[in-house]
Amino acid sequence: MKPAPFDYIAPETIDEVCERLAEAGGGATVLAGGQTLMPLLALRMSQPFILVDINRIAALKGAARADGGTRIGPVMRQNEVIADPTLANALPLLLTATRHVGHHQTRNRGTIGGSIALGEPAAELPAAAVALGASVEARSTRGVRRIAAEALYFGPYATALEPDELVTAIHFPDWPPDTINLFREVARRPGDFALVGLIGALTVEQGRIARAGLAWFGMGPTPIKARQAEAALLGQSIAGLDARGIAELAIADTAPFDDHHATADYRRTVGRRIFARALQEALDARQAA
Amino acid sequence: MSEHRIEVTINGQAHRATVEGRLVLGDFLRIDAGYTGVHLGCEHGVCGACTVIVDGCAVRACLMLAVQADGCEITTVEGLAAPDGTLHPAQQALRDEHGLQCGFCTPGVVMTLAALTGDDKRPSADTLLAALSGHICRCTGYQGIRRAARRLAGAPAGEEPA
Ligand code: FES
Ligand code: FES
Numbered sequence: 001m002k003p004a005p006f007d008y009i010a011p012e013t014i015d016e017v018c019e020r021l022a023e024a025g026g027g028a029t030v031l032a033g034g035q036t037l038m039p040l041l042a043l044r045m046s047q048p049f050i051l052v053d054i055n056r057i058a059a060l061k062g063a064a065r066a067d068g069g070t071r072i073g074p075v076m077r078q079n080e081v082i083a084d085p086t087l088a089n090a091l092p093l094l095l096t097a098t099r100h101v102g103h104h105q106t107r108n109r110g111t112i113g114g115s116i117a118l119g120e121p122a123a124e125l126p127a128a129a130v131a132l133g134a135s136v137e138a139r140s141t142r143g144v145r146r147i148a149a150e151a152l153y154f155g156p157y158a159t160a161l162e163p164d165e166l167v168t169a170i171h172f173p174d175w176p177p178d179t180i181n182l183f184r185e186v187a188r189r190p191g192d193f194a195l196v197g198l199i200g201a202l203t204v205e206q207g208r209i210a211r212a213g214l215a216w217f218g219m220g221p222t223p224i225k226a227r228q229a230e231a232a233l234l235g236q237s238i239a240g241l242d243a244r245g246i247a248e249l250a251i252a253d254t255a256p257f258d259d260h261h262a263t264a265d266y267r268r269t270v271g272r273r274i275f276a277r278a279l280q281e282a283l284d285a286r287q288a289a
Numbered sequence: 290m291s292e293h294r295i296e297v298t299i300n301g302q303a304h305r306a307t308v309e310g311r312l313v314l315g316d317f318l319r320i321d322a323g324y325t326g327v328h329l330g331c332e333h334g335v336c337g338a339c340t341v342i343v344d345g346c347a348v349r350a351c352l353m354l355a356v357q358a359d360g361c362e363i364t365t366v367e368g369l370a371a372p373d374g375t376l377h378p379a380q381q382a383l384r385d386e387h388g389l390q391c392g393f394c395t396p397g398v399v400m401t402l403a404a405l406t407g408d409d410k411r412p413s414a415d416t417l418l419a420a421l422s423g424h425i426c427r428c429t430g431y432q433g434i435r436r437a438a439r440r441l442a443g444a445p446a447g448e449e450p451a
Contacts, residue, residue, distance in 0.1 A: 006291075038354075
């Protein structure tokens, strides 16, 4: 239960991180909040030669408004996200999701970028990034690129990020203030990874759905974008919307598995119900308002 | 394998050391610095026994490297009571409400409650109860700990909402 030996470095600049990652040729691991990586090190499931700590880099912290959205530094702590008034305004759904990440004590260190870059399929933040249409900015000595969250995840902890790339920001586009936000998570205990989780944003204009972003977590090898449900919702009038029918379409995109916590069937059954209920309740509340 | 010189403040005392990169903060506090009130249970972030306060925030000492604490102020359970032995309110509440039995999980619970109630923070009972999800206690069945949290929030300690 002690990490295997490694060299530890804590660069002060992004350029230096990129240089060290390039030199290491895949033997380095980036340490952000460490709330997932430290257990992996302790269990020796991860044994890097070099640990590159990015916690001392000021340019990777904080959130700011930028090009029609919000740019969040990857080393922003999850509890800082929850307490940030700018984010509360621009991305209330992100705050809801972040409140469900781990525990108070782990959110004091755990970062938004760490969670999104790791890609645990049952975690809240990767799914939030997919649902809200976020993209990550990845930098290496070879240059900078933006990767859409929906193209980021290949499998559990497998992402499109190359070993020499550092996530330097996460961009979330704006959603109009009257967007309907959906969030449901079923877990055995608070702080556990989800057995089934759903996150979604629906923008209504003149009684019709003008924009939809929906994603599942805990429902497959990656966060799953509910593409069929999104397509079916677009342009639909919210009066008389068939929540159950949409839920059926949303489940069709999932690929849940059996494990010792729940069966795939259980996940689908619960997923269908929470989806239909969340959507129906949100629509009812909307029409009552 | 790298070694690093660090300087931390533990319970108000400056402490200098040379540590291996892989040394976790919890082991450093116990073995190097002698603060054995830091209890390590699972050593991988599940149980909460190792919780300490770093720069004002309750964190798991097994999920942070000692070298990362360079320049930080750390409080362990040894640093809470007044020099004359008067208990910190979080300690007193746990004592009054029978919130401990074997005591293994207790330093962690105390540090979470102390971090959230320190200075003039006025957390709600719900905030404190939610933060307790980060701790596993194998003895008490949690009811005493929950009463202590409610008492600290100024809520009637004896009443547990359904
Ligand atoms: S020893 Fe740190 S959480 Fe269990
Ligand atoms: S009092 Fe024994 S584990 Fe909590």
